[in-house]
Amino acid sequence: EERLESLICRVGEKSNSSLESNLEGLAGVLEADLPNYKSKILRILCTVARLLPEKLTVYTTLVGLLNARNYNFGGEFVEAMIRQLKECLKVNMYNEAVHLVRFLSDLVNCHVIAAPSMVAMFENFVSVTQEEDVPQVRCDWYMFAFLSSLPWVGKELYEKKDAEIDRLLSQTESYLKRRQKIHVPMLQVWTADKPHPQEEYLDCLWSQIQKLKKDRWQERHILRPYLAFDSILCEALQHNLPPFTPPPHTEDSVYPMPRVIFRMFDYTDDPEGPVMPGSHSVERFVIEENLHCIIKSHWKERKTCAAQLLSYPGNNKIPLNYHIVELAQATEMLYMRLDTMNTTCVDRFINWFSHHLSNFQFRWSWEDWSDCLTQDLEKPKPKFVREVLEKCMRLSYHQRIIDIVPTSFSVLSPANPVCIYKYGDESNRSLPGYTVALCLTIAIKNKASNDEIFSILKDVPNPNQDDDDDEGFTFNPLKIEVFVQTLLHLAAKSFSHSFSALAKFHEVFKTLAESDEGKLHVLRVVYEVWKNHPQMIAVLVDKMIRTQIVDCAAVANWIFSSELAHDFTRFYIWEILHSTIRKMNKHVLKIQKELEETKARLARQHKRRDSDDDDDDDDRSSDREDGPLEEQIERLQEKVESAQSEQKNLFLVIFQRFIMLLTEHLVRCETGGIDVFTPWYKSCIERLQQIFLQHHQIIQQYMVTLENLLFTAELDHHILAVFQQFCALQA
């Protein structure tokens, strides 16, 4: 059985014999095994159809050969595929379902499925666009499944049923004209249309199919092994697909979200050699699909993945290797287009480029980018270089970065990541709390306990209060300042030292940061001490959340506070915020999982009792057994609700602060008569978009609250547009 799986999976790979003879040989082997292993073979073939889309035509050919030898087997295979397709649609596996539909359509080319029945299936797909009260993304998917199969089977279907296909294409055209595209701006990498328009994926595919039809359905890129077997296959009897009704839309249906096609190269970017297919050629579509498939199949094995990409069949006809290898050119092109690039994409570019440089001794011709030196530091290009250099420093060290950039670039170099201790100098002795800081320093060095620290801190006056409430630890910003500054300064040597300090004096932290203002102030002091070392700030905030010194909402409020306004557009701020949100999300999932597991344990316990043969009349003992578990479930239920509420509150705080900040800017611009679209504004509005896109699944739960509470009709249309675009993604 393993042998069968291995034989089937490996057909089509590099071999001494031709693909044709391998397929013929395999078909013979499988035919012989059918009496004993039929269901196993059916299962394997269905699975490769689903999981190996890059070898689609290899397997359709194989099925074609089997069908020619054994008509019943062909019929059973088609039935199994339809069952699998239905299963996929039921559980929202839409990407796999597309591959299955394409497989079925290519089976027409292999004389397994009769063309008219395939056309009938596509007619049912396209008629989904006539359904009422369904999300647009549902209709989109069925349209996509139809259109994206045409490169494979368009020619054959048109030859047999041209009138029907024309009708379907005209229905397609009218659907595409009337569907809304509010979501597009949110998904585009660049806000400019030059040099390449960022097309919506269905529009792009439609243009490609229209051109394909104009070219009389001639498609030259797809490998079609079945052509070599035409004489055998055309003798085979074909099967009719059973009528396929698309499963109805349900509450649980989650359709794929729309995409924007990412384009950065065209044929003008290639020196000599093969020409790149145009953006509306169907070859472009097919190649991009196949490349995606290769990466999706082989991402775990980077050497294999690279080898597969570089040995892509037909790669001598397209400039594939050139564009894979020419990273410098790609980098240069992305740099040149930074001005209109979406902030989230810039983040990725920064991460990738700095990581790349760290593997190549940071060698780069920085002078080529000296145009950025004359620009305002907040503009995208100088900002990009600054962030890259900061990331490079994190992967090396400060002096290294100073050494690798030309002196003209020193204005963009990162700060030396040293700690700033306000009580460090004798000259600061007039600062309130200075003497306590000295005292604390000595005590901590002498391994003082938490209690000793508390008693030292008692001496710190509270600038906020007139009557000092000695016993109650009400919010005392000066106490927090003195303690946190001193401790972080003593522990500044490394992350480990700082983490030890947080752990050792956890009790003091918890007490000082008990109130919301306390938490906020702790974060402020951390920033004051470590503002030159954003990485340290990030790891400290992470630890403080995990040890519950501060909570996620405090971090969110701190990020939007006026103290951080100067750093608001810096990359590290958003890394911290998204990391915070992720921690919150993981926390909720963890407790939910615990609850599910405990419920399952209780269910198993009941089952065991029910299946017991003992006629145990002692009901009390069963209750006693259930008791602790039921209690646990109740407690976990509360915990889940509390965590979910905290999670919702976190998002509400974030959205609220964004709205306040953006509204302020918009009002100021309006009254001042200045242009709204500053670099800061672009960054801020795109950061808001990023919150929606990066955490869309969670946020989908809050749509009603968001619409009624925050993103109401009174909101400035600039801000409301972001919300509307997000709504459009699943509409």
Next chain:
Amino acid sequence: MSGLLHTTLSGLNSDSYCEISQYRDQHFRGSRQLQEKSLKISSTLYVGNLSFYTTEEQIQELFSKCGDVKRIVMGLDKIKKTPCGFCFVEYYTRADAEHAMRFINGTRLDDRIIRTDWDAGFKEGRQYGRGKTGGQVRDEYRTDYDVGRGGFGKIIQMQKANHQPAIY
């Protein structure tokens, strides 16, 4: 034919970068079986071939690309208590550690190709080198000159010292 979607292809599940290596810790408390079991579920990685000057910060930055890092323990010379070229990186989840094995192992940190391997889990004491002179065993025996790891191997260094021509 039920549950078609549950069928997987064993050939497709190749994940060679995540396989456990031949190395077994001789000081591991427990059977070989237990050690292998621990390696297969571990979220902790041993990281080797670091420079003596590579910092916790650099390690944090690189390994954070694969997920949230729970803890980094620097490997130390047993006598000098200074970094001696290895460390442990522990993630919160195995999945994140697997990403590091797939994408960080064999790439550069501080200009050196580093090597990651599964570790059964950090225990106090395991942060120290086990070589006779305090560092890692490999630095006792190696014969190359490695600027980031104290120059020549320890044995070679001692040989050189012993071969100093007598001045008097």
